[in-house]
């Protein structure tokens with residue numbers, strides 16, 4: 327089963343014109359209309375849709391032209407195709423979420439080589455010399471918060487598993503790292519599985535089904551992103567383990583919130599994708615205007631539970647399916 331957020335097209339390209347509209351000539355710095363391109367990690371997925379919503383509103387406020395492109399799947403070859411095509415169009419600035427912190431360095435060099443300002447949003451590259459700004463959650467802290475939350479849910483003892491799409495994604499690598507670091511402070515809890523099924527809900531469901539049959543006494547699961555979380559929740563339903571296996575997931579898609587309210591899962595560690603998109607546009611426009619750029623910006627995280635999911639101050643942490 328293919329992740330249901332994947333679209334058939336190889337890349338999704340949408341263009342939003344800022345307040346000034348018009349087709350003016352692009353400019354990588356100084357006068358003329360500012361052309362920005364957002365390259366998401368994957369198309370048609372609530373975290374990146376929400377990021378685009380934040381970026382779109384900020385681009386309109388600042389009078390910049392924003393287009394968005396994304397690979398249909400979380401895949402280096404597909405994102406490289408998108409990067410190469412965007413590099414050829416020479417936008418003034420590119421906001422990008424690299425799908426691999428090392429393999430995407432080569433393709434992304436094309437962007438800066440062609441004169442585009444590069445800003446990392448959400449994920450980033452290992453090479454600290456690349457990118458003018460990096461805007462993301464504090465993912466290591468988020469992983470630790472997930473472990474603290476899961477430990478409380480299982481009475482600080484038992485067997486747990488952690489899921490991430492694949493190794494090499496800056497964000498989920500840090501979440502898994504933070505989760506394992508915090509587990510080290512809970513001697514009564516053992517990590518029995520660390521699995522990487524890909525950014526694919528269906529494959530995640532199969533992996534968790536297998537883990538549950540090998541370990542029927544599993545007590546808790548941490549899904550380190552939206553897609554692995556949704557896949558794991560589907561497995562708990564199939565295995566009739568809802569409530570007996572406690573689940574903490576990163577992100578807060580409409581489906582995840584539905585599972586939280588239904589009691590299938592017990593907590594979400596949610597991010598601020600709209601704010602990440604907004605800040606990415608701000609830093610890109612600062613770079614184009616020759617103004618100071620902030621190198622690193624950390625946005626907020628919150629643990630969402632059945633008790634607080636409907637409170638007004640949580641609303642900004644819940645993801646959108648459309649802008």
Ligand code: T6T
Pocket residue numbers: 367371373374448449495497498550551552553576577
């Ligand atoms: O968790 C987000 C994002 O922060 C991560 O880098 C990749 O997965 C998501 O897009 C959710 O699917």
